[in-house]
Amino acid sequence: MDFSEPLIAGTLVRRYKRFLADVVLEDGTALTAHCPNTGSMLGCQTPGSRVWLSLSDNPKRKYAHTWELVELDGGALVGINTGRSNALVREAIESGLMGELGGYDEIRPEVRYGDENSRVDFLLTGTNGACYVEVKNVTAAVREGIALFPDAVSTRAARHLRELIGVLGHAGQRALLCYCVQRSDVREVRPADDIDPVYGRTLREALDAGVEVIAYRAKLDPQAVALVERIPVVCP
16 A cells, blocks of 8 residues: 655654644644544654654645654554554455455445444455454554554454354354554564453454454555565464
8 A cells, every 4th residue: 555645754742632643843843643543552652753644635634644654663663543454454355465365256344244233344245155354453562573452441342353253153154353463573463461351352252263363464664554464363
């Protein structure tokens, strides 16, 4: 996925009120940008970090800039815009990178399903049946090489796992959770049991029930971001 326009570099001053970030651009301009991430952004919001912003031409937006990338100590890049994860996964499916999700004729986004009235990120359908796909964006890593999800308690993420378990009772239906890892410095994904033990338990229940769980890591730079390789999901 190429960014439509070159990203704008700056330095993070602070992230606050969940959706706002103060940034100083390289030319000294101070501005407030939209932060498209509802999580705690564990390890990704340190003041003084180098960041990159996109610029919208929508005159109705209160904040024209959107925070897209942050550079961590050591140089690793993290994509913090959770709104891009679904597009990245769809791109990977359509390009054939995700062989696990090949062979379907149609990809439908945001289809309502389940006993708890959820919307699945993608419903893949074809002559061989259907596959319900939930996508989760991963940015947290507190140990070298190990990414964690979630980075804050998420009742919504646990609900989505329950919904995926529910669709397995019908013939010809698959259920799959895909972790979209927008970090360049990790080798595996694990449930963040210390942060959200309920989610960790529910993930293991989903695996035992037959929900497929995969993770793909992205390659990132200020020009583009794309999923490039599958990495293990480990539930010790």
